[in-house]
Amino acid sequence: MPNYDDSLFSPPAPVAMITLRNPESGASLADIPMLIDSGADVTLLPRSFVEQIGIIPRADASYELVAFDGSVSISQVVQADLIFLHKIFKGQYLLLDQGSGILGRDILNHVSLLLDGPQLQWEERRHSD
Secondary structure (H helix, E strand, O other), rough: OOEEEOOOOOOOOOOEEEEEEOOOOOOOEEEEEEEEOOOOOOOEEEEEHHHHHHOOOOOOOHHHHHHOOOOOEEEEEEEEEEEEEOOEEEEEEEEEEEOOEOOHHHHOOOOOEEOOOOOEEEEOOOOOO
């Protein structure tokens, strides 16, 4: 069970490490910190990591984001492969100018997680078929 992160977040928060892959070149980068945020509609990737593997934002698309505090910003879009819990998620993701990203419901709705707040740990819940 990964521990909640208390170095990036206060109070500690559930953070997953993902691998990001450029779908065109195959270049990848592991251990990218992503806040597990069931309140976020979409996943946002840290721009610095996206740039490191040569993914270029789409020139023809951007999205307006509204934060929980009501602030509005514009985010660029990238096509990427995100690897989380041994699953590959191929799709469009938004960019964020922070050191950690956000795993939103577009990814979280495909996995089962247990967030154990009292123990400050999280884990994947595997279901028997």
